[in-house]
Amino acid sequence: MKKIINKFHFKWMMRTHYTNQLKDLENGTYVTICGWIQEIRNIGNIAFIIVRDREGIAQVTLLKNDHGDEEFQKIVSLSRESTICVKGKINKNTKSKLGVEIYPEKIDILSIAEAPLPMGVVDKVSVDIETRLNERFMDLRRPEVLSLFKVESSLGKSIRRTLEEDGFLEVHTPKIIATATEGGTNLFKVKYFEKDAYLVQSPQLYKQIMMAAGFDRVYEIAPAFRAEEHNTTRHLNEFISIDIEMSFATHEDAMSLLEKVITNAIEFVIKNNKDDMNRLNLNWKIPERPFPRVTYSELLDYVNKNGVEMKFGEDFSSEALELIGKKYKEFYFITRWPMETRAFYVMPCEDDPTFGKAFDLQYGEREITSGAQRNHNYNSLKENIEKKGLDPKSFEFYLEAFKYGMPPHAGWAIGLERLTMILTGVKNIREVTLFPRDRKRVVP
RNA sequence: GCCCCGGUGGUGUAGUGGCCUAUCAUAUGGGUCUGUCACACCCAUGACCUGGGUUCAAAUCCCAGCCGGGGCGCCA
Numbered sequence: 001m002k003k004i005i006n007k008f009h010f011k012w013m014m015r016t017h018y019t020n021q022l023k024d025l026e027n028g029t030y031v032t033i034c035g036w037i038q039e040i041r042n043i044g045n046i047a048f049i050i051v052r053d054r055e056g057i058a059q060v061t062l063l064k065n066d067h068g069d070e071e072f073q074k075i076v077s078l079s080r081e082s083t084i085c086v087k088g089k090i091n092k093n094t095k096s097k098l099g100v101e102i103y104p105e106k107i108d109i110l111s112i113a114e115a116p117l118p119m120g121v122v123d124k125v126s127v128d129i130e131t132r133l134n135e136r137f138m139d140l141r142r143p144e145v146l147s148l149f150k151v152e153s154s155l156g157k158s159i160r161r162t163l164e165e166d167g168f169l170e171v172h173t174p175k176i177i178a179t180a181t182e183g184g185t186n187l188f189k190v191k192y193f194e195k196d197a198y199l200v201q202s203p204q205l206y207k208q209i210m211m212a213a214g215f216d217r218v219y220e221i222a223p224a225f226r227a228e229e230h231n232t233t234r235h236l237n238e239f240i241s242i243d244i245e246m247s248f249a250t251h252e253d254a255m256s257l258l259e260k261v262i263t264n265a266i267e268f269v270i271k272n273n274k275d276d277m278n279r280l281n282l283n284w285k286i287p288e289r290p291f292p293r294v295t296y297s298e299l300l301d302y303v304n305k306n307g308v309e310m311k312f313g314e315d316f317s318s319e320a321l322e323l324i325g326k327k328y329k330e331f332y333f334i335t336r337w338p339m340e341t342r343a344f345y346v347m348p349c350e351d352d353p354t355f356g357k358a359f360d361l362q363y364g365e366r367e368i369t370s371g372a373q374r375n376h377n378y379n380s381l382k383e384n385i386e387k388k389g390l391d392p393k394s395f396e397f398y399l400e401a402f403k404y405g406m407p408p409h410a411g412w413a414i415g416l417e418r419l420t421m422i423l424t425g426v427k428n429i430r431e432v433t434l435f436p437r438d439r440k441r442v443v444p
Numbered sequence: 445g446c447c448c449c450g451g452u453g454g455u456g457u458a459g460u461g462g463c464c465u466a467u468c469a470u471a472u473g474g475g476u477c478u479g480u481c482a483c484a485c486c487c488a489u490g491a492c493c494u495g496g497g498u499u500c501a502a503a504u505c506c507c508a509g510c511c512g513g514g515g516c517g518c519c520a
Binding site: 039041042043046047061064065079080095098116118120122128130131185186201204226228231235318342343344345346388 | 445469471473477478481484511512514515516517518
């Protein structure tokens with residue numbers, strides 16, 4: 001029972017191999033592959049069936065002489081994208097450009113696709129993103145789309161590994177909350193029995209509470225919800241937030257960790273996603289650490305001297321970031337932000353409380369992440385909440401945690417889709433979101 | 445929220461008042477072909493977002509609606 005015939009434990013499944021494993025087999029080996037009929041090229045007395053699965057494509061070569069008229073006709077008239085399993089013999093002396101083909105002995109027809117398809121998987125016509133998202137299951141069959149998600153999966157996997165290796169505990173904080181957390185962003189209201197509740201925009205307050213709880217280092221990979229009516233190619237109303245928080249640590253420590261996480265993730269993809277990177281035409285290099293640190297004030301000067309007007313205390317506009325992105329083309333941190341541009345929980349700098357120990361990680365003109373050392377002093381934190389015009393009463397559950405021993409702590413959050421979008425260079429964040437939720441779309 | 449733009453076969457498009465009985469590609473159905481791999485070739489099928497208006501004449505102009513796209517803003 002325990003015998004494994006390959007690393008994917010296919011013994012108990014219909015298939016024996018993925019299509020990309022066939023090349024390494026000996027001539028004459030019997031295999032069963034399962035997948036979708038991508039294409040049938042029928043030449044008359046011989047037909048080539050291209051079968052696609054998650055890992056690639058394979059050619060099944062069907063000879064009329066071997067199968068008889070009726071059987072041949074039945075198979076070549078199958079519609080594209082029907083699902084089949086093919087049991088047959090490997091032939092490596094093939095003229096096929098794939099270098100290997102299967103002479104079938106048995107073809108199981110599992111599901112017949114209707115025709116025409118709502119969109120072509122390999123057609124030579126481009127399809128609007130709108131149509132693609134409406135027919136997303138079909139769009140996701142396209143190899144280049146799958147590759148994006150394989151890269152995204154690897155990024156997430158590597159980030160998780162790095163954090164695990166560094167002793168972070170995975171936690172799960174509530175996504176339904178009672179009060180409007182940090183102010184600013186609009187929240188989605190939901191009915192919670194007889195009460196009103198909201199969907200969280202970020203696990204920020206809870207991961208800080210976990211520092212008071214003594215969990216020391218935590219991470220959470222979970223959805224966050226924002227009810228902003230933005231209509232852009234880089235915002236989603238639901239996205240995956242990779243959040244970390246670490247105790248007895250400063251913003252410098254948080255930045256070092258972030259550099260490591262990002263660098264490891266890129267290295268992991270380079271190692272494990274060669275095919276996907278080729279398909280997507282990506283040519284990544286492992287970035288050098290440490291990433292440059294540039295202060296807010298330096299950049300403020302820079303943009304003002306280069307023709308983009310900006311006042312102290314403002315955030316960088318798209319125009320300003322575009323200019324900065326021309327100077328800093330890769331990863332860099334923007335540090336020492338004015339407190340007024342940041343959330344109440346940021347720790348002010350000791351030498352000048354006008355500034356906070358906050359940072360943004362940028363890639364060229366695009367923002368990947370924000371983070372900061374947090375204010376762990378109860379009184380000062382409460383004051384900052386008031387300064388921002390928020391009501392400390394609605395933060396009681398949070399503030400309580402600061403009264404009975406709260407270590408200094410720091411953290412950050414990465415939007416998984418945003419990171420994938422920036423690294424792969426896709427123009428629209430929806431490309432790297434399976435089923436995006438935006439201003440207009442709740443289906444599928 | 446503000447500004448701009450669009451909606452033509454299943455899919456992607458051409459068409460800016462009569463030349464439209466609407467172009468092309470792809471797709472789909474049928475046919476020929478024993479080594480295709482963007483198969484090739486032949487035949488066929490299939491469309492002007494909805495409603496109102498202007499006009500001798502509307503895919504084309506105007507109004508309203510519906511649906512969508514892009515940019516900016518917002519984005520602890």
